[in-house]
Amino acid sequence: MRFAKSLIPTLREDPADAEAISHRLMVRAGLVRQLAAGIYVYLPLGQRVLDKITAIVREEMNAIGGQEVTLPVLHPAEIWQQSGRWDAIGDEMFRLKDRNGRDMCLGMTHEEVVAWLAAREIRSYRDLPQIWYQIQTKERDEARPRSGVLRTREFLMKDSYTLDLDVAALDRAYAAHKAAYCTIFDRCGVRYLVVESDPGMMGGLGSHEFMAPSAAGEDEVAVCRACGYAANVELARSVPAPPPPATEARVEVATPNAKTIAEVSALLGLEPRRTVKSLLYVAAKAGPVLALVRGDHTLHERKLARLLGEEVRPAHPDEVRGALGAGLGSIGPVGVTVPVVADEALRAGRWVVGANRDGYHLRGVSAGVDFECRFADLHAAVAGEGCPECGAPLAVERVIEIGNIFKLGTKYSVPLGAMVLDEAGKERPIVMGSYGIGPARIAAAAVEQSHDADGIIWPWAIAPFHAHLVLVGARDQAQADAAEAIYRSLWAAGIETLFDDRDERPGVKFKDADLVGLPVRVTVGTALAKGGVVEVRSRRTRAELRVPPGGVVAAVREVAGPG
């Protein structure tokens, strides 16, 4: 591709509305432009990156027996009503009516359509297993699009669905996907972790997420470097260090104006980990519940919601007073009538808790003695706590979710009637799995993980082109002729090359080459006239070879390194 006639609008300055590194660089390098919040145009270079990624995805999905299909973007409400998600999903689904007033929606995922299709076309256990996949646009009215291409309202997604007769077969399909995903991300050149995840509203039998470490990530994972335990913090277990043993008797103490853990512990001269944080939540169906975590811990709302099996929200101040008779900052579990759930860390020990009397706390309180409660893992894992598997200290990292895999079970096949007859002639619901990959997130993660002050440094496999051919003296006929010949020889050798044939000053071309970040730069300039050589340089290491024009192809391969 020739730069002079291409749409590669590079920007000298950072766009004002971009914060994340990948966002800034993808806009500056001319890969994408924003049309509206969370809605992006992919320009030629950006499109080529997506094409590279989706080509890898296709190869690996085909390799495990995937069959590519295209499912509609526009769905009738009926199938979503059948699965129950028409009501379960709120504002995040784009809804509309057709001219006849029928309810429709835009597809945010395709379990319903797959189950619908399976219900019609799959009848016998002999038809199983099936793996169907598509690479197609998804629409989700995100509450808050952000970080450029990382969280958008319209995005490309590879989604696949497995259909099996039983859970054992699902486990095999799931394992095949897990392995294929690792191959895909390895080939794309991104670093990632495979972590246990919360199946959330997808429901089902288990799930994993593929997470690319990056400061721009929205999720956090807890990782054990000793044994390999890794989980989303939404679900990660961890073993906090216990506070020193205490034997003090229960006593009420005045704590005027001390409302926060920090204030109470300072007033009493105690470490925060000797106190208990009491939080009143309201569950949608079960009503108020008092959740307890240690003073130095943070309650993870997803963990509470998962424990209760329904969504929760913090209680309003007047609800707190109504249920417990005291204001925020003075509440505790002793003598209350609402159900109490306590974090595992509170099983043993004596604690400082709110007295349910404004301005007072209780010291020396024990779970099971002074109040009754259910124990569960409720606190968010933090770095340094013990690994639940081996006890080594956990690390917590920010990550970008680039893929996920879910064992769905029969959650969609039953309501949509996707049944088969088994060998015994008995009707059974198909056991499903669903699996997603976000190509744009892979691209953004690659940029986040691989860039420098001058621009992007693309991994070879997903770079929009492999080589950036810079013609320094566009008006020097000898240089121009040599560059043309090199351009043809590179393409002939299978090295995809962007030829900067613009009549620009060298500095502009070099800056743009660094910004766009193709793995190898080939410079045709004055060195050609002086020494008969051109320069072949690695974007990543900046190592440079000077070779005669005939040696460029070999030099590009050498400089690019393995892969």
Next chain:
RNA sequence: CGGGGUGUGGCGCAGCCCGGUAGCGCACCUGCUUUGGGAGCAGGGGGCCGGAGGUUCAAAUCCUCUCACCCCGACCA
């Protein structure tokens, strides 16, 4: 949905507090010079100052409402 911020030529910004009819850098067009890390000089084109009301002799500037976008949080199937 809560909190914070920003909207002024294509991009990045100043002007707003203290009202007087819009400016800078880059980009763009023409000419000359220049050509290995975002060139110089000269000339030139381009702006409903996000939108709607209001105050005023006069509004980018003050007031009210509204829209859009960004950031933090909530949410994230």
